[in-house]
Amino acid sequence: MEKKHTRRIMLGLLALIIGVMGWRWVEAENPQEEQQLQAVAVSTAVVKSMEKPAVMPLSGTVEGLTSSIISSRFSGQVTNVLVEDGQQVEKGQPLFVLDDVELRNSLRVAQNNVNQTKAKYDNNRDEFQRSKTLFSQGAYSQQQLEMARTKMLASQAEYDSARASMASAQKQVAEATVVSPAKGVIAHKNLTNGQNVSAGSQLMTVEQLDSVHVVINVEQRDMAFLKMGDRVEIALDTYPDEKFVGNVHVISPVAGKESRMFRVKIKVDNPDFLLRPGMFVQVQLNLGQPKQVLAVPQQALLGQKGLQYLFTLEEGKARRIRVEAGDILGDYVEITQGATEGMIVLLDNLDKLKDGDLVQTGEE
Structure with a gap:
């Protein structure tokens, strides 16, 4: 009985294995169904x-037509800041003033030196004239005349040097008041009253904004459609009802090393200063026929x-x-x-x- 029972179990397992294999065979015959x-x-x-379209929209960025970096020619303490960021300034308008007490003292010393050397030169020049007269009358020798002439020329050199030093001192006093080199708008001001500044350090910029550059990057394949003076339409979301028109002003002769695109600047008149550096704009670039x-x-x-x-x-x-x-x-x-x-x-x-x-x- 036990052997029959074992045999039945084995037969059952065999039937199960055959059934599974048959199901997999049927599945393999019908792969699309799964x-x-x-x-x-x-x-x-x-x-x-x-x-x-012949007109292709490109993104551009506004830059000032010129950007003048403002710094001091010498170190000193700021006594008066006269402008603020965003303020419009004219060419030659004072921007800030440095302490000029020491500079004015140096100027007075230079002026005194000029007065002294001038008096000495005037005296030696008169003496040389007398020597010339006495020489012509036979009362002075050639050697005495040359000595008088040498003395006059030496004092003249001292006088010229003193005048040059005074001019430099006057220039430094004048430069203690730093003025704008161009008409524009103040930006990036980094200056306060009482601040000590170093010569050459950037203290602010003056951005020329009555005209601006809109800068775009153009692919090589589109460069054939560009030429200097081309009319370009410009728009930006900030002023949806305003239409700006510019002309191609600068075309870079060299492509960017990484982007392989050419930098193009479009000059746009901006009398109301609506376009500001850093703004993003849309440029309608003419690329020929549709x-x-x-x-x-x-x-x-x-x-x-x-x-x-x-x-x-x-x-x-x-x-x-x-x-x-x-x-x-x-x-x-x-x-x-x-x-x-x-x-x-x-x-x-x-x-x-x-x-x-x-x-x-x-x-x-």
């Missing part, structure tokens, strides 16, 4: 031809390690292809290489897809 349950749900779009290009919705483009890809639909499966992307065209992106018109592309779950994955599309 995969169909694991298909990734996606929506689709098609690669379409659309018009790329043309037809291929484009896909932006969400269809997948970027990985600096490369661009699209997922296309082929026989119910996702196929990844490499493409080259161009400019942004509203909600679409230009495809310059790798796609054809009418090609179906996938829009959803791109980060979850792999090449060859089965996908489930909705109604198109």
Whole structure:
């Protein structure tokens, strides 16, 4: 009985193993049924031809037409700061004053030295004139005349040196009051009354804002459309109703080492100082005639390690292809290489897809 019982157990196990193997065989014969349950749900779009406008929007940044760094030519203590950040100033307007007591004392010493050397020079010059008269009358020798002349020239040199020292002292007294080198607006002020400053240290800047530069970076392929003096339209969100117009003023002859783009400056008249350095603006750059290009919705483009890809639909499966992307065209992106018109592309779950994955599309 025990042997029969054991035999029945063995037969049961054998039947179970055969059943499992049979089920796996049936599953292997029908893989689509299981995969169909694991298909990734996606929506689709098609690669379409659309018009790329001749005017391309680019982002730009406002810079002052000139930016003058203000510093002191010598060290000293600030006695009076006359301006504040954002204040408009004229060329030659005083900005701040340094303590000039020692400078004025030096100027007085220099003036006294000028007076002394001048008196000495005047005396020696008169003596030389008398020597010339006596020499002509035979009362002075040639040697005596030359000695008088040498004495006069030496005193003249002392007098000239004293005048130069006085001029330097006068210049330093004048420079104790630092003035604006140009018309503009005060920025980056780092100065207070009583502060000790060092010669050459930056204390503020004067930004020329009656005209400004709008700076943009242009790709190499678009450089052919640019030339000096081109008219450019500019807008910014801060003043939605204002329209600004400028002209290409500077085109860098060298591309940036990292970006490989060219820096272009557009000069814009700014009489009301509405445009301020650091503002972001939109520039409408003329790139020639409109043309037809291929484009896909932006969400269809997948970027990985600096490369661009699209997922296309082929026989119910996702196929990844490499493409080259161009400019942004509203909600679409230009495809310059790798796609054809009418090609179906996938829009959803791109980060979850792999090449060859089965996908489930909705109604198109």
